[in-house]
Amino acid sequence: MTTFDCLVPRPVGVTPAPGRFVLDAGTTLAADAGAASAARWLRQVLGAATGLALPPSTVDARIELRVDQGVVREAEGYRLEITPEVVRVTAADAAGAFYAAQTVRQLLGPDAFRAANVHSGGWSLPCGVVVDRPRFGWRGCLLDVARHFMPKNALLRFVDLLAAHKLNVLHLHLTDDQGWRMEIKRYPRLTEVGAWRHGSRVGWRRDDSHDGRPHGGFYTQADLHEIVAYAAERGVTVVPEIDVPGHVQAALAAYPELGNTGERLDVWPLWGVSENVLNMSDSTVKFFQNVFDEVVDVFPSPVVCIGGDEVPTVQWQRSPEARRRAAELGLADVTELHGWFLRQMAERLADHGRRVLGWDEMAEGAMPEGAIVASWRGEEAGAMAAAEGYDVVMCPEQHVYLDHRQSEHPDEPVPVGFLSTLQDFYRYDPLPAGLDAATAHRVLGSQAQVWTEHLDSPRRVDYAAFPRLVAFAEVVWSPREARDLADFERRLAEHHLPRLDALGVEYRPLTGPLPW
Numbered sequence: 110m111t112t113f114d115c116l117v118p119r120p121v122g123v124t125p126a127p128g129r130f131v132l133d134a135g136t137t138l139a140a141d142a143g144a145a146s147a148a149r150w151l152r153q154v155l156g157a158a159t160g161l162a163l164p165p166s167t168v169d170a171r172i173e174l175r176v177d178q179g180v181v182r183e184a185e186g187y188r189l190e191i192t193p194e195v196v197r198v199t200a201a202d203a204a205g206a207f208y209a210a211q212t213v214r215q216l217l218g219p220d221a222f223r224a225a226n227v228h229s230g231g232w233s234l235p236c237g238v239v240v241d242r243p244r245f246g247w248r249g250c251l252l253d254v255a256r257h258f259m260p261k262n263a264l265l266r267f268v269d270l271l272a273a274h275k276l277n278v279l280h281l282h283l284t285d286d287q288g289w290r291m292e293i294k295r296y297p298r299l300t301e302v303g304a305w306r307h308g309s310r311v312g313w314r315r316d317d318s319h320d321g322r323p324h325g326g327f328y329t330q331a332d333l334h335e336i337v338a339y340a341a342e343r344g345v346t347v348v349p350e351i352d353v354p355g356h357v358q359a360a361l362a363a364y365p366e367l368g369n370t371g372e373r374l375d376v377w378p379l380w381g382v383s384e385n386v387l388n389m390s391d392s393t394v395k396f397f398q399n400v401f402d403e404v405v406d407v408f409p410s411p412v413v414c415i416g417g418d419e420v421p422t423v424q425w426q427r428s429p430e431a432r433r434r435a436a437e438l439g440l441a442d443v444t445e446l447h448g449w450f451l452r453q454m455a456e457r458l459a460d461h462g463r464r465v466l467g468w469d470e471m472a473e474g475a476m477p478e479g480a481i482v483a484s485w486r487g488e489e490a491g492a493m494a495a496a497e498g499y500d501v502v503m504c505p506e507q508h509v510y511l512d513h514r515q516s517e518h519p520d521e522p523v524p525v526g527f528l529s530t531l532q533d534f535y536r537y538d539p540l541p542a543g544l545d546a547a548t549a550h551r552v553l554g555s556q557a558q559v560w561t562e563h564l565d566s567p568r569r570v571d572y573a574a575f576p577r578l579v580a581f582a583e584v585v586w587s588p589r590e591a592r593d594l595a596d597f598e599r600r601l602a603e604h605h606l607p608r609l610d611a612l613g614v615e616y617r618p619l620t621g622p623l624p625w
């Protein structure tokens with residue numbers, strides 16, 4: 110029999126009471142307009158897992174969900190009251206109602222996470238009151254679908270997994286040197302050419318620099334509309350990233366006129382950062398403004414990521430056109446073209462009412478107005494930008510990179526980066542010590558990163574992301590003072606891993622043989 114002690118992430122407050130609420134064929138479910146998507150979702154998942162239809166009812170519903178900001182004020186917050194007679198959810202907004210529904214599913218036990226009913230013991234919830242709200246508004250996860258394409262169904266499933274952990278941003282890294290994954294109607298070669306990487310002629314070889322395998326795939330705009338709508342129903346905003354002006358070799362393979370050398374390039378078959386960057390001509394600016402016009406048509410997210418990371422400047426240094434261009438724009442030297450180009454993109458996105466997110470290299474130049482900094486090379490750039498009045502998402506590679514190795518065990522997949530254990534993830538805090546309160550509110554939250562150079566399938570993504578993403582979810586959701594590693598490890602082992610098992614998530618086991 111479950112108790113409130115099973116919840117992950119841990120809620121803000123719980124007051125248990127005696128008794129249980131029993132679900133049976135007579136249990137009805139009703140919601141007001143604000144909570145309609147939460148009710149749809151609950152009926153769908155519990156319908157499958159329990160076989161109970163939970164029909165709607167206009168009078169005397171036994172489970173009722175509603176949005177009332179007079180009762181619950183904090184964004185995404187909810188109050189869940191369970192008595193032997195009723196389950197009553199009051200939420201601040203649709204997301205809050207959805208998170209209450211997620212909490213209800215956890216309270217029903219691991220079999221409530223299955224796709225069909227295998228449970229013979231009946232279904233019940235513990236009585237009491239849960240009061241809950243997130244610590245941060247940006248609770249994100251980046252998935253790199255550029256290095257390795259993940260099929261649409263894998264993305265829909267990933268959205269479900271984020272939502273199950275009360276995470277609310279899916280940052281989709283759609284383009285890089287190694288692949289372009291979003292259909293752009295005006296420039297079809299971006300996917301006709303840019304979505305496909307050739308294998309190495311010397312055969313398949315797996316090492317740190319490349320895997321030698323042919324690889325490809327892309328999402329049509331219809332696919333992306335579907336993913337966005339599916340995510341929105343689950344409280345998840347999809348933040349698209351088109352990475353410029355570096356990490357663009359796949360685009361250059363498709364449209365060589367965007368480059369600096371005139372050379373015919375392949376979609377890059379190696380990992381790491383290509384020296385091939387965009388030229389800074391008016392036509393290149395126009396090209397990418399047109400690309401971002403299509404991006405905003407597909408993604409309603411108020412924030413669009415323009416990349417801006419790791420931009421080698423050697424080609425600009427060598428190019429007379431680039432030097433002339435910098436002079437003509439009144440820039441001190443070609444390195445300032447990087448910031449200039451990002452500002453051109455940001456201005457176009459501002460015309461569409463969107464803010465830009467950029468990796469912290471963006472903060473080395475004059476920043477676009479209203480830009481948000483993704484602080485990845487540590488937290489200093491983020492702390493500095495926050496002090497200057499910019500909003501920040503903390504993504505430090507030392508703490509929240511899910512491609513990084515989980516142990517020193519020789520059976521771990523290609524070990525990248527720093528050692529980042531489950532416990533390291535749990536101990537991370539997005540607010541660096543010493544940040545004053547006036548600056549702290551600029552930290553919108555944090556985001557974990559799944560870079561996929563060495564994760565070539567959804568199975569590998571599961572292994573890298575779980576259970577560390579579970580720890581991360583508690584870091585960004587639960588109050589700082591409620592965090593307790595030993596208690597988290599207990600809830601994880603006793604209650605949460607069985608849920609992931611029921612969902613078919615191939616997480617890294619805590620003990621025992623590793624699957625690779």
Ligand code: TNX
Pocket residue numbers: 418419468485510512525526560561562
């Ligand atoms: C750095 S984080 C990158 C990615 C790589 C990652 C590998 C960032 C903005 N750039 O392009 O995939 O390291 O860990």
